[in-house]
Amino acid sequence: MNAVVYEGPNEVAIDEVEEPELEHPNDVLIDITTTCICGSDLHMYEGRTAAEPGIVFGHENMGIVSEVGDAVSTLEVGDRVVAPFNVACGFCENCEDGYTGFCTNVNPGFAGGAYGYVAMGPYTGGQAERLRIPYADFNALQLPEGDVHEDSFALLADIFPTGWHGTELADLQPGDSVAVFGAGPVGLMAAYSAKIKGASEIYVVDRVPSRLDLAEAHCDAHAVNFEEGDPVEQIKSAHGGGVDKGVDAVGYQALDPDTDPGDDAYDPARENPAVVINQLIQVVRPTGQLGIPGLYVPSDPGAPDEMAAQGRLGIDFGKLFEKGQALGTGQSNVKAYNEQLRDLIIEGRADPSWVVSHRVGLEEAPEMYERFDNREEGVIKVLLEP
Numbered sequence: 001m002n003a004v005v006y007e008g009p010n011e012v013a014i015d016e017v018e019e020p021e022l023e024h025p026n027d028v029l030i031d032i033t034t035t036c037i038c039g040s041d042l043h044m045y046e047g048r049t050a051a052e053p054g055i056v057f058g059h060e061n062m063g064i065v066s067e068v069g070d071a072v073s074t075l076e077v078g079d080r081v082v083a084p085f086n087v088a089c090g091f092c093e094n095c096e097d098g099y100t101g102f103c104t105n106v107n108p109g110f111a112g113g114a115y116g117y118v119a120m121g122p123y124t125g126g127q128a129e130r131l132r133i134p135y136a137d138f139n140a141l142q143l144p145e146g147d148v149h150e151d152s153f154a155l156l157a158d159i160f161p162t163g164w165h166g167t168e169l170a171d172l173q174p175g176d177s178v179a180v181f182g183a184g185p186v187g188l189m190a191a192y193s194a195k196i197k198g199a200s201e202i203y204v205v206d207r208v209p210s211r212l213d214l215a216e217a218h219c220d221a222h223a224v225n226f227e228e229g230d231p232v233e234q235i236k237s238a239h240g241g242g243v244d245k246g247v248d249a250v251g252y253q254a255l256d257p258d259t260d261p262g263d264d265a266y267d268p269a270r271e272n273p274a275v276v277i278n279q280l281i282q283v284v285r286p287t288g289q290l291g292i293p294g295l296y297v298p299s300d301p302g303a304p305d306e307m308a309a310q311g312r313l314g315i316d317f318g319k320l321f322e323k324g325q326a327l328g329t330g331q332s333n334v335k336a337y338n339e340q341l342r343d344l345i346i347e348g349r350a351d352p353s354w355v356v357s358h359r360v361g362l363e364e365a366p367e368m369y370e371r372f373d374n375r376e377e378g379v380i381k382v383l384l385e386p
Contacts, residue, residue, distance in 0.1 A: 002129030002386070003056045004365045009047030010373070012137035012366050014345040016186050017056060020124060020132035025071030028136040030063035030081060033147075034154040035126045035377070037365070037382040038085075039184050039371045040295055042373050043253075044118055046268075048302045049116035056386075059085035059115040060157035062150075064129070074137045077138040081140040082342075083133050085158045085301045087113035087123050097125030100335040106134070112331065127365060141338050144346065151292075151353035152345045154383055155189070158351045160341055163189025163249070167197060169291030169328030170245040174198035176242040178182030179235055179283050180221075181276045183211035186293060187249030188355050191219035196350060201239065205231045205279075207255070210378050226257040232282045242285035250276045251294030252308070271304050274313040281314050283322050359383040 005015040020029055035058045044051040062082035065075055075081070087107075088100035094111065095103050104114035107121035116125015124132065133140050143153050152160075163186050172178055179201050180191045183206035191204050204215035205224040212223035224234045234244060256272035273296070280290050296311065303309035320327070344350035357380040360368060368382045 001129040001301050002362060004058060004125070004362065004384075006044060006051055006055045006057060006355065007053050010045060010370070011229045012045065012369050014363055014365065017128065022069050022099050022131050023132065024134060025069040026135050026137065027069040028065050028072055028075055028133050028140060029067040030061070030133060032061060032063040032126055032129055032131055032133050032386050034062050034150055035128070035384050035386070036154055036157065037061035037127075037368060037372055037384065038158060039186065040117070041369075043295065043297075043363060045369055046302065048300055049118045049297070055116065055118065055240040056125040056128055057116045059117055060126030060154065060159070062154050063131065063307050064158065065140075067275070069136070075140055075142070075325060080143040080145055081133075082156045082338070083115070083131070083139055083152050084141070084161070084338060085114050086331070086334050087115065087121060087134060088139060088335065089132070089135055090135040094343050098336050099333050099377065101331040101333040104263055107173065127362065127384055129362075132276050141342060143342065149345050149353070151356045151359070151383060152351055153342065155352050155355070156238060156257070156334075156338045156342055158332070158334065159185045159189050159355070161241030161334040162186050163191075164188040164193040164337050164341065165332035166247040166291040166293040167245075168191045169293060169330075171245055171289045172197055172199060172245050172291075175200050176245050177201040177239060178203065178245040178247065179203040179243045179280065180247045180249055181205045181210065181231070182249035182294065183215050184249065185355055187247070188214055188219065188294070188380075189352060190247045190249050192352060195219050196344070202237050203239070203243065207261070208375060208377065211380060214355065214380065227261050231257065232279050235283050239334070242283050242288065244285060244288050246280035246284040246288065246290045247291065248276045248280055248292040248294040252296045252300060268302065273303070273308045274315050277313070278316045281323070284323075284325060286325070286326055290324075290325060292327060292329040293332060296329075342349055355381045356383055357381055359385060362386045
């Protein structure tokens with residue numbers, strides 16, 4: 001079958017790989033109908049991880065069940081499903097407590113597993129024609145038949161639950177004000193989740209005009225362009241003493257607004273891995289809370305300095321302590337949210353499909369990876385169709 005295969009820094013190709021097979025009675029196989037390119041894939045694509053050539057990318061996957069293991073009891077051939085990017089067993093202590101992003105059984109020596117991602121276990125990615133889903137009764141979320149809400153349901157694999165998770169980490173309550181840093185897909189979904197939850201004011205910080213336009217149009221957010229001035233000062237001038245809650249949807253590749261923007265191309269030389277967390281500490285009021293779903297890593301071969309290369313950041317912890325702020329971190333436990341979010345979509349109370357900018361054939365993946373990595377205007381969320 002054809003799949004998106006990593007060949008080295010800034011290079012993926014469509015190669016023929018082995019078809020997946022049932023490996024355990026609890027497995028199912030699906031024919032992929034939609035799979036997504038994620039901002040997290042870019043970390044591997046750029047050579048910023050230990051990913052080796054040959055890995056098949058793709059942790060946001062949905063499709064139709066084509067084969068069912070003997071022990072599977074809730075799924076049958078023909079069912080339409082979406083798989084959380086977390087691979088989880090369902091019965092370890094963390095899974096039983098709802099922390100499926102930190103399953104201790106699926107990836108020995110590491111808390112958490114995922115499809116098609118370095119260090120996240122032996123699970124082939126789904127940017128391909130077919131995919132194996134292990135522990136399928138637990139991991140596969142059933143969807144209505146047909147192709148209704150295809151784009152929205154595809155986002156249940158990761159970015160809609162992850163955006164929601166950012167607001168949960170920040171303990172966002174109805175009536176709270178919130179600042180979301182990052183208007184990529186996860187940041188936009190965090191702002192959209194804040195709107196659904198009844199936030200009183202939403203500020204979204206980014207530098208890409210088309211992304212900020214989406215935040216204004218679909219999230220009722222105030223757009224803050226950090227290339228046009230200090231985002232902390234912009235928000236505080238509009239909201240007095242600071243917002244109630246903050247969400248970091250950027251992570252360790254954050255750009256420092258005090259550096260020269262140069263041209264419109266993304267420039268890794270501008271990175272400052274601690275800048276967004278420190279801006280949130282400044283802009284969130286005393287005793288407020290920070291949610292940090294943005295990715296941070298314990299090691300980064302492309303880091304701007306030796307400390308950051310070891311995953312150590314210059315965070316203003318003294319100010320955090322002084323203000324009595326709380327923070328929550330970690331990847332999304334998708335299973336905690338995806339059924340409820342699916343039902344919001346079915347009932348017409350949520351429709352995150354507006355974040356999708358491109359739906360293309362699998363063969364166009366190399367071009368779309370390059371365009372997405374360049375932070376090209378208008379390239380927001382890319383869906384691939386094998």
